[in-house]
Amino acid sequence: MLYDTPRAPNPRRVRIFLAEKGIELPTTSVDIMAGQQFGEEYLAKMGSHNVPALELSDGTILTETVAVCRYLEALYPEPNLLGRDPLEAARIEMWSRRVEFQLMLPIAAVSRHGIPAMKVLEGEQCPEWAEFNRDRVVSGLAWLERSLAEREWLAGDRFSLADITAICTVGFMRLIRVSVPTEHAATLAWMERCEGRGTMVG
Amino acid sequence: MLYDTPRAPNPRRVRIFLAEKGIELPTTSVDIMAGQQFGEEYLAKMGSHNVPALELSDGTILTETVAVCRYLEALYPEPNLLGRDPLEAARIEMWSRRVEFQLMLPIAAVSRHGIPAMKVLEGEQCPEWAEFNRDRVVSGLAWLERSLAEREWLAGDRFSLADITAICTVGFMRLIRVSVPTEHAATLAWMERCEGRGTMVG
Numbered sequence: 001m002l003y004d005t006p007r008a009p010n011p012r013r014v015r016i017f018l019a020e021k022g023i024e025l026p027t028t029s030v031d032i033m034a035g036q037q038f039g040e041e042y043l044a045k046m047g048s049h050n051v052p053a054l055e056l057s058d059g060t061i062l063t064e065t066v067a068v069c070r071y072l073e074a075l076y077p078e079p080n081l082l083g084r085d086p087l088e089a090a091r092i093e094m095w096s097r098r099v100e101f102q103l104m105l106p107i108a109a110v111s112r113h114g115i116p117a118m119k120v121l122e123g124e125q126c127p128e129w130a131e132f133n134r135d136r137v138v139s140g141l142a143w144l145e146r147s148l149a150e151r152e153w154l155a156g157d158r159f160s161l162a163d164i165t166a167i168c169t170v171g172f173m174r175l176i177r178v179s180v181p182t183e184h185a186a187t188l189a190w191m192e193r194c195e196g197r198g199t200m201v202g
Numbered sequence: 203m204l205y206d207t208p209r210a211p212n213p214r215r216v217r218i219f220l221a222e223k224g225i226e227l228p229t230t231s232v233d234i235m236a237g238q239q240f241g242e243e244y245l246a247k248m249g250s251h252n253v254p255a256l257e258l259s260d261g262t263i264l265t266e267t268v269a270v271c272r273y274l275e276a277l278y279p280e281p282n283l284l285g286r287d288p289l290e291a292a293r294i295e296m297w298s299r300r301v302e303f304q305l306m307l308p309i310a311a312v313s314r315h316g317i318p319a320m321k322v323l324e325g326e327q328c329p330e331w332a333e334f335n336r337d338r339v340v341s342g343l344a345w346l347e348r349s350l351a352e353r354e355w356l357a358g359d360r361f362s363l364a365d366i367t368a369i370c371t372v373g374f375m376r377l378i379r380v381s382v383p384t385e386h387a388a389t390l391a392w393m394e395r396c397e398g399r400g401t402m403v404g
Contacts, residue, residue, distance in 0.1 A: 044362055048300065056289075060289065062292050062293070062296055063296055063300075064295065064296040064299040064300065065290045066295060066299070067293070067295040067296035067299065068292070069352055070288070070291060070292050071288050071289065071291075071292035074288030074291075075288065086272070086273050086276030086277065087258075087262065087273065089272060089273075089276075090264050090269045090270070090272050090273035091264070091269070093266065093268060094264055094265055094266040094269035097266040097268070097269065098250065098265075098266065101288055106272040124334070126330055127329055128330035129328055129330065129331040129334065132326070132328040156319065176220065194282040
């Protein structure tokens with residue numbers, strides 16, 4: 001059973017990961033904007049207020065997007081999304097983490113600390129941190145453009161978790177009303193390649 | 203060749219990882235407080251301003267601590283630190299990430315945005331963000347205590363990368379003059395168990 005929620009970028013990473021592998025899992029939707037993940041019942045069961053969470057048939061719970069993906073990759077190895085050998089696996093992890101830190105965290109800061117309705121996700125907000133991160137989103141996008149100018153897919157010559165992380169991160173910018181600049185040709189072409197796969201579920 | 207730097211928590215994660223496996227790698231020290239990682243030479247070579255970085259004999263570069271550790275684990279599989287089966291691997295990754303988000307990021311915020319000398323690491327500082335995170339360090343420590351009260355090691359019944367992440371995170375608190383509260387008996391006992399391994403290199 002997958003505990004999922006629409007719109008947020010991390011649960012979407014898992015949904016695209018599953019779509020790439022052609023798997024459907026039974027799903028429970030968590031209303032994060034109503035704070036359901038902070039309820040005692042959710043916390044007691046998951047050991048974390050994070051969504052997504054994966055419940056195995058014996059009741060074991062896994063949270064943290066990449067941990068969930070890594071487990072699913074072992075169960076459903078094809079198509080491979082986490083690397084076929086140690087070097088490729090390290091490279092995919094490296095690029096996925098770079099996207100998280102260079103772009104996903106700044107966007108999360110701008111939205112979670114700058115949009116009043118997102119207060120439920122943070123408890124308290126730090127508006128100065130939201131403002132501070134606006135420039136980092138811009139420089140993160142420039143970094144992504146430079147990275148994608150060098151090759152077809154983020155971590156090398158084939159689609160991987162790193163691309164999933166990046167496409168969900170870029171999609172997440174809608175919330176803060178930022179889009180990829182029209183002059184970022186490499187990023188826009190890469191986004192089209194991703195969309196062309198037919199697996200970039202919402 | 204490992205590009206390393208003293209005191210910072212992430213390079214220390216790799217040093218402890220190597221000590222656990224009994225490996226020594228040739229090392230180059232990077233002076234991060236002088237901003238060497240922002241120099242053109244470092245950036246051009248590593249593709250990132252992060253330390254640690256691992257340079258393979260063919261010149262391939264890996265950055266991002268956990269990506270580096272994952273590659274080293276494939277090369278030197280014993281003792282296993284990243285999981286022996288898919289479920290254990292997912293659990294170790296989950297706990298290591300939880301520590302990063304619940305405790306390492308708040309400590310990093312307090313230090314990197316609150317200590318004037320750390321400005322070199324961020325370019326600009328957001329002092330409000332440093333203040334905002336002081337409470338999160340306290341709640342992160344309480345979360346760690348609850349987690350360690352349930353078992354001997356963070357991710358289960360044996361020492362793993364999750365413990366390495368946590369011990370480096372707790373050690374990193376020296377910088378912001380916070381220590382584990384004396385009433386956190388489970389955390390203090392776990393720290394002693396870690397130290398007893400003889401591999402918690404500085």
